[in-house]
Amino acid sequence: xxxxxxxxxxxxxxxxxxxxxxxxxxxxxxxxxxxxxxxxxxxxxxxxxxxxxxxxxxxxxxxxxxxxxxxxxxxxxxxxxxxxxxxxxxxxxxxxxxxxxxxxxxxxxxxxxxxxxxxxxxxxxxxxxxxxxxxxxxxxxxxxxxxxxxxxxxxxxxxxxxxxxxxxxxxxxxxxxxxxxxxxxxxxxxxxxxxxxxxxxxxxxxxxxxxxxxxxxxxxxxxxxxxxxxxxxxxxxxxxxxxxxxxxxxxxxxxxxxxxxxxxxx
Amino acid sequence: xxxxxxxxxxxxxxxxxxxxxxxxxxxxxxxxxxxxxxxxxxxxxxxxxxxxxxxxxxxxxxxxxxxxxxxxxxxxxxxxxxxxxxxxxxxxxxxxxxxxxxxxxxxxxxxxxxxxxxxxxxxxxxxxxxxxxxxxxxxxxxxxxxxxxxxxxxxxxxxxxxxxxxxxxxxxxxxxxxxxxxxxxxxxxxxxxxxxxxxxxxxxxxxxxxxxxxxxxxxxxxxxxxxxxxxxxxxxxxxxxxxxxxxxxxxxxxxxxxxxxxxxxxxxxxxxxx
Numbered sequence: 001x002x003x004x005x006x007x008x009x010x011x012x013x014x015x016x017x018x019x020x021x022x023x024x025x026x027x028x029x030x031x032x033x034x035x036x037x038x039x040x041x042x043x044x045x046x047x048x049x050x051x052x053x054x055x056x057x058x059x060x061x062x063x064x065x066x067x068x069x070x071x072x073x074x075x076x077x078x079x080x081x082x083x084x085x086x087x088x089x090x091x092x093x094x095x096x097x098x099x100x101x102x103x104x105x106x107x108x109x110x111x112x113x114x115x116x117x118x119x120x121x122x123x124x125x126x127x128x129x130x131x132x133x134x135x136x137x138x139x140x141x142x143x144x145x146x147x148x149x150x151x152x153x154x155x156x157x158x159x160x161x162x163x164x165x166x167x168x169x170x171x172x173x174x175x176x177x178x179x180x181x182x183x184x185x186x187x188x189x190x191x192x193x194x195x196x197x198x199x200x201x202x203x204x205x206x207x208x209x210x211x212x213x214x215x216x217x218x219x220x221x222x223x224x225x226x227x228x229x230x231x232x233x234x235x236x237x238x239x240x241x242x243x244x245x246x247x248x249x250x251x252x253x254x255x256x257x258x259x260x261x262x263x264x265x266x
Numbered sequence: 267x268x269x270x271x272x273x274x275x276x277x278x279x280x281x282x283x284x285x286x287x288x289x290x291x292x293x294x295x296x297x298x299x300x301x302x303x304x305x306x307x308x309x310x311x312x313x314x315x316x317x318x319x320x321x322x323x324x325x326x327x328x329x330x331x332x333x334x335x336x337x338x339x340x341x342x343x344x345x346x347x348x349x350x351x352x353x354x355x356x357x358x359x360x361x362x363x364x365x366x367x368x369x370x371x372x373x374x375x376x377x378x379x380x381x382x383x384x385x386x387x388x389x390x391x392x393x394x395x396x397x398x399x400x401x402x403x404x405x406x407x408x409x410x411x412x413x414x415x416x417x418x419x420x421x422x423x424x425x426x427x428x429x430x431x432x433x434x435x436x437x438x439x440x441x442x443x444x445x446x447x448x449x450x451x452x453x454x455x456x457x458x459x460x461x462x463x464x465x466x467x468x469x470x471x472x473x474x475x476x477x478x479x480x481x482x483x484x485x486x487x488x489x490x491x492x493x494x495x496x497x498x499x500x501x502x503x504x505x506x507x508x509x510x511x512x513x514x515x516x517x518x519x520x521x522x523x524x525x526x527x528x529x530x531x532x533x534x535x536x537x538x539x540x
Contacts, residue, residue, distance in 0.1 A: 053443045073445020081439035087314060089484075090436070093491040097436055104433030105444040109425055112494060133491060136436070151440065 004031045006159060006191050007052065011061035012217075014047040020059055021047050025217035027210065029193070031158075034185050036202050037195045039212035040235060045195045046082065048212060049161050052193070053079060065159070073105060078152030082163040082195070086144060090137035094128070094147045095119050097136060101151035115154075122154040123147075126180060141168040145177060153184065160184070162194040166201065174201045181205075199226075200250055226251065272517045283516050291405045292522070296508040298410075298417045299469045300478065304501030305424060306462040307483030308493070309455065312435045316480045317366055318355050318456070323463045323475040324373040324380075325351035330397050330467070331383035340397065341412060344464040347376075352456030359452070400471030400523045402512070413465045420461055427454055432493055469508065470523050477527035478504050485530075485537045503533055 007029040015021035021044035029035055037045050050056040051063055054070035063069070066076060078101075098119040103110055123129050128146040131139065139147065145165055152160060162181070166174050182205040185192050196202060199209070203222065210219040213234040218225065225231075226249060231239040239253040273279055283289040310319045329347025330340035355369070384394040396404065405413075424431070433441040434451045442448050463475060470478050482503035483496075490496035511525035 055443060072443070077443070079440055079443045081443070084437065084439070086436075089487060090312070091487045091490060091496070092312070092436060092493060096492055100429070100433045100436065101440070101444075104429050104437075104441060105446050106429055107426055109428040135491065148437075148440075151437070 005029065006031050006066060008064045009061065009217075010063075012051070012058050012063050013060035014044055014051055014056070015059055017059070020215070022212055022215050022217050023060060025061070027217065027219040029191060029208065031191055032185060032189045033191055033207040034182065034205055035191075035193045035208045035210060036199060036206050037193055037210045037212065038197070038199055043212045043214075045212050046163055048210075048217070049079075049163055049193070049195070052159075052161060053077060075155050076158045078155060078157035078160045078190075080145075080148045080152050080160075080162045080165055082167070084144065084148060086136050086139075088137045091135045093133045094136055094139065095123065095132040097147060098122055098150045098154055101154040118154055119150070122150040125153055125184065126150045142170075142173040142177070145169065146180075149180070156188075158190060160190050160192045162192065164195050164197070166194075166196050166198065171201075174198075178202055178205060203249060222249075276513075279513070279516075283513075287407075288403050288405070289512070289516065291407060291410050292402045292512055293509070294410045295405045295413050295465075296402055296469055296512055297505065298413050299466050300504035300508040301501050302417050302420055302462050303466050303478040304482055304486075304504040305497055306420070306458055307479040307504070308486060308497045308500045309431060309435060310459060310479060311483040311487050312432075312493075313455070315455075315459070316476070317369060319459050319463060319479055320476060321355070321369045321373040322348045322351050322456075322460055323467060323472045325376045326460075326463055326467060327380040327397055327472040328376040328383065330472075331380040331387070331394070334393050334397075335383045335387045341409070341464060341468070344467055345461065348460035348464050349457055351376075352460035353453060356449075356452040356456040396471070397467065398471050398473050399521060400467065400469050400474060402469045402522050403515075405468055409468060413468065416461055416465050420458060423454065423458060427451065431455060470526055474523050474527050477523075477530045478508070481530040481534050482507070485534055488537055503530060507533070 005028040009025050009027050012025040013020055013023035014025070037048065039045050047056065051058055052065055052070055054072040054074065065074070095116065099115040101122075102115045102118055120129070120132060123132050126146045126149050128143065128150060131143055131147065136144070136147070149165070166177060169177060178201050181192060181194065184190055194202070206222050208219060209222050209225045210217060211225060211234050214236065218230070218234065226241050228239060228241045231241065231251065237253060239251060242250050242252060244250065284293070310316055326344040326348040329343035331343070333340050333343025380397075381394070387393065430441065430446045430451055433444070434446060434448055438448055462479065466475055466478055483500040485503055486496040486500035490499050507526050507529035510529045511522045514525045515522040
C-alpha cells in the first residue's frame with residue numbers, strides 16, 4: 001500500500017447551515033486503502049460523502065481530495081448513492097445506464113454505440129456480463145448493486161464512494177460483493193470509502209475505519225477502533241467485540257432499532 | 267364529405283384527401299405533433315412525470331380560453347400558461363411533481379378558470395369543445411407554420427440536452443455528482459413538455475393529450491431496451507395513430523380524436539396482453 005494521502009481533512013465540520021452534524025474531523029486516507037465509514041443513522045455519514053463529492057460545503061475546516069478542494073463532477077471519483085429508485089416498468093437495459101457513467105454528463109446525443117465496449121468491460125469487471133441486456137426494472141437489489149458499481153467503475157476512478165451498498169443483500173451476496181470490491185481495490189489501486197451498518201462482513205478486507213457518531217468523526221485501524229469501550233462510547237449502547245478461535249473479531253450489539261431501517265437521509 | 271367513396275387504393279385516397287386544404291394542414295400538423303409527442307413522451311414516461319404533463323395541459327386550457335376571451339390566438343395563451351406552470355412544477359422539484367393531490371387540486375381550479383373564460387366569451391361552446399377535445403380539421407396554414415417552428419426548436423433542445431436528460435431521468439443522484447445541474451435540467455424538461463403540450467392540444471385537445479404524449483411512449487418503454495429505439499417506437503406509434511385517425515375520419519362522421527385515442531389504446535392493450 002502506498003502512503004500518499006488522497007483525502008486530507010483538517011478540523012472539518014459538516015452538516016447544514018442551520019445545524020452542525022459533526023465537527024473537529026481530522027483524518028487522512030491513503031491511496032489504495034479500503035475504508036469503512038460506520039455510525040448510527042443520521043450521524044452524518046452521507047454528509048461526509050457529499051463534502052467529498054463537492055455537493056456540499058464544509059461548515060468549518062478544510063478538506064482536500066487529490067490535493068484540491070472538492071469540485072462537483074470530478075471524473076476521478078466514482079459514486080454509488082444509497083437507495084436508487086428504479087421503476088419496475090423501466091425497460092432500459094443495464095448496459096445503457098452503465099454507459100451514461102462514462103459520458104452522461106456531456107451535451108449532445110453522442111453516437112449510438114459510443115461507450116458500449118467500455119460499458120461491457122465494466123460489467124465484466126463486476127461479473128454482470130449476462131445482465132447487460134436485461135431491463136433495469138426486472139433486476140434484483142443485488143444485481144442492481146453490481147450494475148451501479150459498473151456505472152461507477154466505467155470512468156476508471158481513483159476513488160470510489162459507496163453509500164450502503166450492502167443494504168438489502170443477504171449474507172452470501174454481502175460476502176460476494178465485499179470480495180468483489182476488494183478485488184477492485186487491490187488490482188486497480190482504487191481507494192474505497194464504503195458506508196455500512198454491519199461491519200462484520202467487511203472485517204477481513206478493511207484497512208481503516210472511520211466512525212461518525214455523536215457529532216464526532218474518529219478514525220483508525222480496525223484493531224484500534226474496534227474495542228468494546230470505544231464502540232460503546234460512540235453508539236451509546238453496550239457493544240461487545242469478540243474474538244473467535246482464528247483471531248477474527250465479531251461485533252455484537254450494533255443492531256439498531258428496526259423503525260430506523262432503510263429510511264435515513266443523513 | 268361523406269359522399270366521397272373509400273377505395274382500397276390508399277394512395278388514391280390520400281390524393282383525394284389532400285385536394286382539401288384543411289386535410290393537408292391536418293396531416294402536416296398531425297405529423298409534426300406526433301413526432302414531437304413521441305419524443306417528449308418517451309422522457310415523460312421515463313421520468314414518471316405523466317401526471318405533471320397531464321396537469322400542464324389543463325393549466326394550458328385556462329390560458330387558451332383566456333386568450334380566446336381577449337381575442338388572441340389560443341396558442342399564445344397555451345404557451346404562456348403551460349410554460350409558467352412548467353417552471354412552477356419544476357421549481358417545486360421532481361418529488362413535488364409526484365404529489366398528485368396538490369397538482370390535482372391546482373388543475374381542477376385551472377379547468378374551472380378556463381370554463382369561466384369560455385362562458386365570458388359570449389358563451390361559445392364550440393371553442394371550448396375544440397380546446398378540450400382537439401380540432402385538427404380546423405388548423406390553418408399559419409398554425410402549421412407556428413407548429414413547425416416550435417417543433418424545430420424542441421428538436422434542437424432535445425438533441426442538445428439528450429444525454430444529461432437521459433442520465434438525470436435514470437439515475438438522478440449519480441448525474442448530480444457528475445456535475446449535472448438537476449434543477450436546470452428539470453426546468454428545461456418541463457419547458458419542453460409545456461411547448462409540446464401546447465402544440466399537441468391542437469390535435470387531440472387538453473383532455474386527450476395522454477393518448478399522444480404518454481400511451482405510445484408507455485408502449486415503447488415496454489418494448490425497447492435502448493432509449494434511441496424507444497424514442498423511435500414511440501414516434502412511430504404516435505404517427506400511425508394520427509394518420510389512421512385522420513384517414514378514417516375523412517370517411518366517417520366521427521371526431522378525429524376518437525380514432526387517434528382508440529388506435530393508441532388498442533396498441534397499448536395489445537402490448538400489455540402479449
